[in-house]
Amino acid sequence: MSTLIRPPPVDPAQSAIESLLELTQLPDIDPDLFTNTRPLWHPPGARGIFGGAAIAQTLSAAQRTIPSDFTVHSMHCYFILGGNSDIPVIYHVERVRSGRSFATRTVQARQRGKVIFTTTISFVRQNSGGKQKVEHAVEMPAVERPAEDKDGSNQGDSASPFQSQRIEILNDDSPHPHHKKTRQWLKARGRISPTGGHEAHLSALAYMSDSYFVGTIQRTHKLRRYSPLRNDSTNSIVDGGQLKKYLAMEEEDLKRVVDPADFELIRRLKNGEDVSDEARPELGMMVSLDHTVYFHDPRGFRADEWMFSEMETPWSGDGRGLVLQKIFTQDGKLIATCVQEVSL
Known part of the structure; x- marks a missing residue:
């Protein structure tokens, strides 16, 4: 139960x-x-x-x-x-x-x-900081806006409680993982009710802050990872309903909802290529060890409106890695900074 x-x-x-x-x-x-x-x-x-x-x-x-x-x-x-x-x-x-x-x-x-x-x-x-305040905030980078007619989901399911649209990795051709940044737009699906108050928006942001986070090191190193599309015991492709849904999607839409390794796998399948001889993933299951969220304007945003998330990794080693994330409102206000350490 x-x-x-x-x-x-x-x-x-x-x-x-x-x-x-x-x-x-x-x-x-x-x-x-x-x-x-x-x-x-x-x-x-x-x-x-x-x-x-x-x-x-x-x-x-x-x-x-x-x-x-x-x-x-x-x-x-x-x-x-x-x-x-x-x-x-x-x-x-x-x-x-x-x-x-x-x-x-x-x-x-x-x-x-x-x-x-x-x-x-x-x-x-509230308002306990005094009249004189020291204020500054990093600016949101200039990125393409989210597509309102696309219904992406990080869970690969239209029933997911939030939508996400991924953007191309910044500096993806760099040989240095710490120069790259993974980015996405995300928002809660539907409209959060007035009775939920600001608390519902904060909980929704906390939920979404863990999206696309743990795999940042894998993506910046361009390592293969565990894929739910592959049977781990036979190294064969799982022939399920979700895979069929992915195969029917246009490439630009597909890029918004799957990781690069899965995108390449699906692209090859769509082209009729043989993927049975592909090597096993180079990186096993990654596990989050901790997660910190600093809320900068807790009552000044809506989690059901598009928010921009940018992630980068300053360090990895000794079986662990560190990832930083900044979350902005669509109009560029920094509303949260997150930190996560993962086991590799």
Whole structure:
């Protein structure tokens, strides 16, 4: 059973991402205890549930325990174990500190009594920075705008709770991985409801911040990776409905929703080329070790409007790699900076 309590009917006033990230409070056990209301997504080939779900739902749980005039400004997360999408997740919020200007919460996500994910989240009271402010922000690069008539999805499924459109990798011909930048547009599908408030937009951003993130090092090094299109035991191509859908897509649309290695594989299949002799992927499954999000303007954006994400990797070595991400609104305002370390 993937949820502790039978999910209620879907609220048509909610966006898909609101419905997916909905939490159920367990006040009869503990007022600071929550669980996922609906089943969570397990990406093909991943070791567990999509990491963005744990990031977003721990944030959502913590937001339920703070005063309305406080807003998140940072969260520091660690992935401990792979989450099982067939088992309910229990989120326990600990009220570490509730001060006049700052509040701190830690949240543990547990399954079968074990911690699978943990985060420490800091909130700040609105307008507590004083009248005199020191302000600056990096500018958003000039990039092609998102295509409004395209319905890309990082999950390869039109039922995904958000859309993404990938852009060509900047400096892709450079011999130096740290000179390259992977980029995409993304937004929540549909319209986030007014009742969700700014908290729903923050949780949606937290969920999407894990999209396309972990594979940045693989892409900048041009390494092959695990592909859900390939049977790992036979090295043969999986003949499934998703592959047929990809084969029917135009190349420009395909580039927006699949990784370069999969794009090349699909292109060769469409051309009738023999891919049975292709070498196995050079890089195995990558695992996120931690994930940090700094929210710069927590109430000044909508997650259901296009946001631009740019990622780069300053370092990799000793079986690990570091990735940085900046997220902007469509009009160029920096709204979040994210950091992730991955195991290679």
